[in-house]
Amino acid sequence: MANIDELTAAQVAAGVAAGDFSAVEVAKASLDAISKRDGEVQAFLQVSADLALAAAEKTDQRRAAGEKLGPLAGVPVAFKDNMHLLGTRTTCASKMLANYESEFTATCVQRMLDAGATPMGKANMDEFAFGSSTESSAFHRTNNPWDTERVPGGSSGGSAAAVAAGEVTVALGSDTGGSIRQPASLCGVVGMKPTYGAVSRYGVVAFGSSLDQVGPFGRNVADVALAMNALTGAGRDPYDSTSQDCPVDFLEHLEDPVEGRRVGVVPQLMEAEGLTPEMRRAIEGACRMLTDQGAELVEVELPNIASAIAAYYVIAPCEAFSNLARFDGVRYGYQEPGCATLAEQSSLSRAHGFGEEAKRRQMLGAYLLSSGVYDKYYYPAQQVRTLITNDYKRAYEKCDVIVLPASPRTAFRFGEISDPTQMYASDLFTISNNIAGNDWASRVRAAPGTGLQGPEPAHLRPCRRARRRRHHARARLCREGG
Amino acid sequence: MALTKQDVAGIADYARIALTPEELDEMTTYMNNAVDLVEPIREYDLEGVEPTFHPIGDLSNVMGEDVVDDSERHLPIDVALSNAGASRDRYFRVPSILGTDEGDR
Structure with a gap:
């Protein structure tokens, strides 16, 4: 079979269904890519080789028995390590959960498996998803496959890097303030944060319950759309009271022309402090490409968006504190030995189980x-949330989509942003969408479900290419950074 | 009004996160920076603006049937206890809650 990084998810599934290659062969090719590349990239916290081969074998047996295979049959998928999968640990990249064995399987993971996907393992992340660089993982850093001296973004940095490095075809991440979109941008892959409620959060370790949303990464738009169909196709999840029916076929409008579509641009944000000139040029280039294809640019205003950072860094830490109160060292997680009282056991278990950033957010x-x-x-933060939500509603009366940068800059170097509150400010462009509950695809060229599409993105093989033509790769990152 | 080290120590106690003296220094700096970051929220004129506590409007309560879930997705007791630091029989085991002084018992 061809190298798996040269195949789209649909091609893998079609090849497995047609018998061109087996799901086991694909799983082995993915394991091979992981063993060759992940020493350098370090995207994975756990590789679930046994689970992967068992799932792939089952897929092949189903084919042999003449059963109809799912739309993701044999597709190698990585899961962010805040998603439960029976047979794996779920650590949230924290010492707190270093030995936690999943007690059940998250709905989002199960739906990918139901669609035939092969589970390759658990991807690195910022501890409990607090961060924008994956540097706060308690276990190890993840390197950007395009340039291993730079961060992959975060918090879903391992998921983005595993896809960018061609180790897996698709990965799932979660996004509370930009944690899918920003790493997708920094790693040059496609990522999507769906509308709040579209994907079940059941079995995903909670950070900010009114903001968290699970979504896919892929090397092209169609793969992300295919994964979105798998995640939402079975309707709302009775195990998550905030999940909603999402009756959208994400593949339906992929080939629609952009002609006549109204694309919103926010001049005020393009002038925002911190937005680097290269990122600004990338966004302007994307807008030009859209207008060349007949889309109409419309200026829209989001007057209250400047307050999004302040509102977010009130709402998210409050929800995080509430959610992480469950880690008290009693039912699961690190338990400090030799404590005389429950209060002492809780305080010391939390002090020694959580890393610095997790403590900061909870404090x-x-x-x-x-x-x-x-x-x-x-x-007041919840009132500002109303204003921001209304801003978007008004803006969407004038346009079909809005183009925004996912990050103010391209991938930065390890340690480059060491002040935590400075790191928070880099979420400027993404967080207002979590506050309003909107969806967002990370590639400005294409937004599944809205009819936008640009030229077919090239297959990315950054690991090889990065070594050979690193400068070229960086230029490409800038270009596709939005 | 800046937060003092004493204030932050009080918050740490409430949050059940034991901090070393060095951590307390760093945390105090952080807390003041973070509060500065969110300060603009107080400068808004929000007279008459309804709060949005949740991004899904018009939510109504989702009520489950009052029946035992015997699907594969319920959590058996032995599984629920499997990640606990200490357990006995059907229970999580914890140290004394009210203190160990004889007079408290």
Whole structure:
């Protein structure tokens, strides 16, 4: 068979269904790519070779028995390590959960498996998804496959890097403030944060419950659309009371022309402090490409978006503090030995189980929710949320899609942003969408479900190419960075 | 109004995160920077603006049937206990909750 990084998800599934190659062969090719490349990239926290081969064998047996195979038959998939999968640990890249064995399988993972996907393992992330560079993983960093001295973005950095390096075809990540879109941008792959509620959060370790959303990474738009269909096709999940029916065929409009589509641009954001000239040029280039194909550019205003950072860094830490209170060292997670009282056991288990950033976010949330402080920050933040949501509603009356950068800059070097609050500011462009619950595909060229599509993206093989033509790769990253 | 080290120590106690003296210094700096970052939220004129606590509007309660879930997706007790640091029989085991002083018992 061909190298798996040269095949789209649809081609893998079709090849397996037609018997051109077996699912086991594909799984072995993916394991091979992981063993060759992941020493350098370090996208994985766990490779589930046994599960992968068993699932692939089952797929091949089903084919041999004449059963109809799923749309992701034999497609190698990685899961962010905050998603439960029976037979794997779910660590959230934290010492707190270093030995946690999944007790059940998350709905999003199960739906990928139901569609025939082969589970290759669990991908690295920022600890409990707190971060934008995957540097806060308690276990190891993940290197950007295009340039291993640079971060892959985060928090779903391992998922993005595994796809960019051609180790897997598709990966799942989660996005609370940009954690799918930003690493997709920094790794030059396609990522999508679906509309809040479109994908079940059941079995995904919670960070900010009103903001979290699971979504796919792929090397092209069609693969992401295929994964979205797998994630949403079975309708709402009775195990997640916030999940919604999402009656959209994400493949249906992929080939539609962009002609006549109204593309919103936000001049105020293109002038935002911190947006690098190269990123700005990339966005302008994307807009030009869209207008060349007949789309119409429309200027829209999001007057309250400047407050999104402040609102987000109230809402998200408060929800995180509430969610992470469950890690008390009793039911699961690190338990400090030799404590005389429960209070002491909780305080020391949390002190020694959580990393720095996880402690910071919870401390901030604890403060903002405390008596007398709540009214000053939390309540107004929820009111600002209304204003931002209304801004988007008004903007979408004038346009079909809005073009925004996913990150103010291309991939930065390890340690380059060391101040935590400076790192928060890099979420400027992505977080307002979580606040409003909107969806967003990370590649400006294409938004599944909205009818936008550009030229077929080239297959990315950054690991090989990065070594040979690193400068070329970086230029490409800039170009596709939006 | 800046947060003092004492304030932050109080928050750490409430959040059940034991901090070393060095961590307390760093955390105090961080907390003040972070509060500065969110400060603009207080400068808004929000008179009459309804809060949005959740991005899905018009939600109504989702009620389950009051029946035992005997599908494969329920969590058996032995599995629920399997990741616990300490358990006995059907229970999670914890140290003393009210203290160990004899008079408290």
